[in-house]
Amino acid sequence: MNRFDNFIAGEWVQGSGTRPNVNPSDTRDIIGDYAQADAVQTGHAIAAAAAAAPTWAASTPQQRFDVLDAVGSELLARREEIGRLLSREEGKTLPEGIGEAHRAAMIFKFFAGEALRAGGETLASVRLGVGVEVLRQPVGVVGLIAPWNFPIAIPAWKIAPALAYGNCVVFKPAELVPGCGWTIADILSRSGLPRGVFNLVMGAGSQVGQAMVDSPLVKAVSFTGSVGVGRRIIASCAQRQAKVQAEMGGKNPLVVLDDADLAVAVNAAVQGAYYSTGQRCTASSRFIVTEGIHDAFVDGVVAKLRALKVDNALLDGTDIGPVVDERQLAQNLKYVEIGRQEGGELAFGGEVLERATPGFYQRPALFTGTTNAMRISREEVFGPVANVVKARDYDEALAIANDTEFGLSAGLCTRSLKHATHFKLHAQAGMVMVNLPTAGVDYHVPFGGSKGSSYGPREQGTYAREFYTTVKTAYSAAG
Ligand code: NAD
Numbered sequence: 001m002n003r004f005d006n007f008i009a010g011e012w013v014q015g016s017g018t019r020p021n022v023n024p025s026d027t028r029d030i031i032g033d034y035a036q037a038d039a040v041q042t043g044h045a046i047a048a049a050a051a052a053a054p055t056w057a058a059s060t061p062q063q064r065f066d067v068l069d070a071v072g073s074e075l076l077a078r079r080e081e082i083g084r085l086l087s088r089e090e091g092k093t094l095p096e097g098i099g100e101a102h103r104a105a106m107i108f109k110f111f112a113g114e115a116l117r118a119g120g121e122t123l124a125s126v127r128l129g130v131g132v133e134v135l136r137q138p139v140g141v142v143g144l145i146a147p148w149n150f151p152i153a154i155p156a157w158k159i160a161p162a163l164a165y166g167n168c169v170v171f172k173p174a175e176l177v178p179g180c181g182w183t184i185a186d187i188l189s190r191s192g193l194p195r196g197v198f199n200l201v202m203g204a205g206s207q208v209g210q211a212m213v214d215s216p217l218v219k220a221v222s223f224t225g226s227v228g229v230g231r232r233i234i235a236s237c238a239q240r241q242a243k244v245q246a247e248m249g250g251k252n253p254l255v256v257l258d259d260a261d262l263a264v265a266v267n268a269a270v271q272g273a274y275y276s277t278g279q280r281c282t283a284s285s286r287f288i289v290t291e292g293i294h295d296a297f298v299d300g301v302v303a304k305l306r307a308l309k310v311d312n313a314l315l316d317g318t319d320i321g322p323v324v325d326e327r328q329l330a331q332n333l334k335y336v337e338i339g340r341q342e343g344g345e346l347a348f349g350g351e352v353l354e355r356a357t358p359g360f361y362q363r364p365a366l367f368t369g370t371t372n373a374m375r376i377s378r379e380e381v382f383g384p385v386a387n388v389v390k391a392r393d394y395d396e397a398l399a400i401a402n403d404t405e406f407g408l409s410a411g412l413c414t415r416s417l418k419h420a421t422h423f424k425l426h427a428q429a430g431m432v433m434v435n436l437p438t439a440g441v442d443y444h445v446p447f448g449g450s451k452g453s454s455y456g457p458r459e460q461g462t463y464a465r466e467f468y469t470t471v472k473t474a475y476s477a478a479g
Pocket of ligand 1: 148149
């Protein structure tokens with residue numbers, strides 16, 4: 001039996017149908033059939049979470065620590081197996097999959113510690129004989145909606161803080177990658193959590209996700225995914241005064257100045273734009289390069305791209321796995337065509353590749369001779385496609401980098417302390433990287449963007465507390 005059920009009110013339950021989880025490196029390989037809930041079943045999960053909310057809100061920090069620490073330990077012990085599952089369902093390479101499973105374990109460990117530290121504040125009142133406390137209380141039932149590109153890290157960075165701060169969870173993984181989310185649910189089902197505190201509901205965004213967004217019992221929604229869906233969720237939550245946090249798309253610039261170390265810049269560019277098949281919200285997709293280093297930079301990137309091995313994610317030595325599915329591949333190819341039609345020069349790649357196993361393979365693409373006004377400079381492709389825009393100097397490069405509706409991550413390669421310092425202050429992005437790829441972040445510090453990329457309080461690190469708690473100010477007469 002390769003059937004994987006939903007987890008609702010402490011029980012494993014079938015959905016109204018199932019959906020096959022297909023390996024994008026080998027479409028003949030079906031990982032399993034995963035339950036698909038409808039809106040009614042999602043309602044059962046929400047009701048179970050609401051019923052469990054008072055119990056979990058009253059749990060001790062030690063109980064929360066024990067659950068989260070146990071999940072972290074099991075993820076850590078099983079990271080190779082879970083990393084393999086991740087690579088099999090999503091298509092990132094095995095080292096990337098194992099690395100992500102490890103990161104998820106660390107996130108649970110981090111929030112196990114935070115559960116012990118989750119206090120409020122005590123202040124002196126401005127009035128004599130009065131005490132003031134700022135209490136941090138759980139929000140209640142939280143709805144967590146994840147995208148497909150980080151099948152275990154993103155669920156971890158939503159579920160762990162939600163539970164650490166005393167909330168009950170209804171969690172929906174992305175349709176394309178339910179396996180890792182199911183694995184977390186399986187571990188949590190054996191962790192000693194009271195029934196209903198954590199619920200897994202797999203299924204379509206339009207059914208399961210929408211039911212979570214619309215339910216008056218769901219007091220907060222944490223969403224990561226595309227801009228279109230995110231903006232609709234923000235509007236729906238605002239309408240009914242639910243808390244909402246949305247992490248969405250990016251069009252992340254990597255600025256390369258004449259004084260950069262060429263090898264550092266080329267590495268940062270190739271790592272940041274093309275690894276994980278370019279399917280990272282923090283992936284660089286615009287290289288903004290000053291004239292003196294332009295040709296050497298392009299030559300260096302093309303040479304590196306030529307040497308990359310694009311193949312089955314589970315094979316030893318694969319650098320770039322497949323695109324996640326047929327639809328995403330079609331979108332990538334459409335943007336390669338758009339880039340050509342707009343007058344960009346395809347310096348390398350972009351074409352579909354045949355490999356020994358049937359999958360969605362694409363050679364990483366680099367465009368040169370593009371401007372920032374072109375669609376490939378403005379719209380998120382979400383694949384291994386990047387373009388180079390020439391700039392005269394640092395000031396023009398910064399202006400181009402900031403000329404976008406997005407603001408997730410921004411990078412600069414330079415040896416100039418002056419420009420690095422200026423860039424950290426003036427790049428319009430939630431995360432800024434100097435002489436590093438735009439993708440690749442730590443798990444213990446805030447993660448998120450600015451402008452069109454993000455909405456609401458930050459995720460991760462101690463900053464996650466802002467979203468997963470509500471504040472109450474309590475005054476009492478001192479005697
Ligand atoms: P998506 O918006 O299609 O789906 C994200 C999730 O929302 C899925 O679970 C989906 O089922 C659900 N959903 C769809 N319709 C819904 C609805 N009406 N109501 C509620 N939920 C609904 O995004 P995707 O294709 O899975 O992920 C790719 C996108 O995610 C890219 O734009 C990428 O930049 C973004 N992303 C952002 C971050 C970040 O932190 N900023 C991280 C990873 C991915």
